[in-house]
Amino acid sequence: MSRLEISNVTAHYEGAAAPVLANVSLALGAGEFVAVIGRSGCGKTTLLNLAAGFAFPTSGRLTLDGQPVRGPGPERAVVFQDDALFPWLSAVDNVAFGLQLKGVPKNDRREAARGLLARVGLAGLDERPIWRLSGGQRQRLGLARALAIEPAFLLMDEPLGALDAMTREHMQQLLLDIFLATRAGILLITHSIEEALFLATRVVVMAPNPGRIVRTLDVDFSRRVRAGESARAVKSAPDFIEARAELLDLVFEREAQ
Amino acid sequence: MTLVADDISDRAAIEDETTHAETPVRAPASRHRHRLVASAATIIVLLALWTAASAFGLVSALFLPSPIAVAKAFWNVATTGFVDATLLQHLVASLGRVFAALFASIIVAVPIGFAIGLSPIGRGIFDPIIEFLRPLPPLAYLPLVIIWFGIGEASKIIVIALAMLAPIVISTAAGVAGTSRDRINAARSLGASRLQVLGHVVLPSAIGDILTGIRIALGAGWTTLVAAELVAASRGVGFMIQSAAQFLVTDVVLLGIVVIAAVAFALEAVIRILQRFFVPWLGKT
Missing domain, CATH: 1.20.5 (Single alpha-helices involved in coiled-coils or other helix-helix interfaces)
Structure with missing residues (x-):
């Protein structure tokens, strides 16, 4: 049972006096889906970069199963806002990349990658160069690439931010399916309150100047989808709308300050 | 160091302009x-x-032979030859030197470019050398190279290789330093070691820039060729021009100049095709 713990962390941009994050604490365990929302500049992405090991805090502790985080690692796969795929590799080889690093033989890793491509809805696009894929397809590919190494944690930095509304709904469904199937601990940075409520088991609201957590809300709408309710029914249920209004108020109230 | 940076940004600006001209409207x-x-x-x-x-x-035809005379000279030199070798043999000798020099230069310049692009210490070590070499006209160090390496084939190749070094180093360094941070981080979060990041992410990212450096270097090397072939060569297009000039065979001189220009043009075109083949994603992602 893996556990990623961020305790009392403060972080600065290089050379800046004011902190990006001040005294932020957050824990992420297996089977948890934490969505972080907040306006731009509240340090959401910095929080993810710390969790991924791409950046380091000025004070506070980050631990993975009790061990301090010293850098990135394959137990914490990242899905990037700008997909960060490798254009010199075909779709299937992008997905197989993590397995290639581990030394998995070519045929085996490509077979595994093909399975994942099918799972994220990209079956048959194996050899397609990635610059011939649409934005939505590229995000699916980024997700498949992360899933290929079977990470304990999936860290996602606004992966759906640049997608159109229709594609976004499909991707939300896909994320939910993957969460329910893998039970990986997921950290999702998002701008969309609805997305956060719909997918997460816990919604964290952040505010800027300095970046901090102002509200944590445990929710279970995704479990209701799992129990058989339709996505549309859940999203229009009274308690979903109420929770959304509450979070909207919270974000806007903070924004007005 | 500032010079290197300027050079890179200049080049980037130029390429930016060309790609912009090609892509949007x-x-x-x-x-x-x-x-x-x-x-x-x-x-x-x-x-x-x-x-x-x-x-x-x-x-006077002695100074400016007619185009037809040059065309005839082309036919004569191509079939019967000039100073003991046909045009093709001269060309092969010259291209052989330029490509031997290119090979040597790539082997030295690409690792140096990586060192400069990856680490401030690498930049500190190699920048002074490259900045010393870059503005030097190859003719200036040709005599020294001959003193050191003799008048044989080696010194010709060394002079051409030295002329090619700086463009490849500078382009490689720019490509390496310009590798997308997200792609490096993506590889690291997928479990890549430092060495794997270098081989699987930084190198493929830099290929386009390395090829650009090679294109510029081939131009520089080809320009140096005639100078290198002035000394104790018995074959080569530069040598052919030089000996024709000594006997006032002006049509062969003109022919040699046209051939050198045509080869330079062809080399440039070949590298551009290679670039499209190896880096098809350029300007598309």
């Missing part, structure tokens, strides 16, 4: 055609002036 085909027509007209007018000048005896 494609110029109407007619504009491209107008340009081609203008270029063709320039060439025709120049050829006509040249023909007229020699036909009406405005300039």
Whole structure:
């Protein structure tokens, strides 16, 4: 049972006096889906970069199963806002990349990658160069690439931010399916309150100047989808709308300050 | 160091401009055609002036042989040869030197470019050397290279290779330093070691820039060729021009110049095709 713990962390941009994050604490365990929302500049992405090991805090502790985080690692796969795929590799080889690093033989890793491509809805696009894929397809590919190494944690930095509304709904469904199937601990940075409520088991609201957590809300709408309710029914249920209004108020109230 | 940076940004600015011109709003085909027509007209007018000048005896054939005389010289040199070798043999000798030099230069320059692009210490070590070498005309160090390495084939190749070094180093360093941070981080979060990041992410990212450096270097090397072949060569296009000049065989001199220009043009085109083949994603992601 893996556990990623961020305790009392403060972080600065290089050379800046004011902190990006001040005294932020957050824990992420297996089977948890934490969505972080907040306006731009509240340090959401910095929080993810710390969790991924791409950046380091000025004070506070980050631990993975009790061990301090010293850098990135394959137990914490990242899905990037700008997909960060490798254009010199075909779709299937992008997905197989993590397995290639581990030394998995070519045929085996490509077979595994093909399975994942099918799972994220990209079956048959194996050899397609990635610059011939649409934005939505590229995000699916980024997700498949992360899933290929079977990470304990999936860290996602606004992966759906640049997608159109229709594609976004499909991707939300896909994320939910993957969460329910893998039970990986997921950290999702998002701008969309609805997305956060719909997918997460816990919604964290952040505010800027300095970046901090102002509200944590445990929710279970995704479990209701799992129990058989339709996505549309859940999203229009009274308690979903109420929770959304509450979070909207919270974000806007903070924004007005 | 500032010079290297300036150079890189200059080059980037130039390439930026060209890609911008190509990508967003494609110029109407007619504009491209107008340009081609203008270029063709320039060439025709120049050829006509040249023909007229020699036909009406405005300039002595000793100084300016007619285009037809040059074409005849081309045929003669191509079939029977000039100073013991056919045009093809001269060309093969010259290309052999340039490609041997390119090979040596790539082997040295690419690792140096990586060192500069990856680490401030690497930049500190190699920048002074590259900045010393970069503005030097190859003719300036040719005599020294001959003192050190003799008048044989080695010193010719070394001089050409030295001329090629700086462009490849500078382009490689720019490509390495310009690798997308997200892609590096993506690889690291997928479990890549430092070495794997270098081989699987930084190198493929830099290939386009390395090829650009090679293209510039081939130009520089080809320019140095004639100078390198002035000394104790018995074959090569540069040598051919030089010996023709000594006997005032002006048509062969002109022929040699045209051949050198044509080869330079062809080399440039080949590298551009290679670039499209190896880096097809350029400007698309």
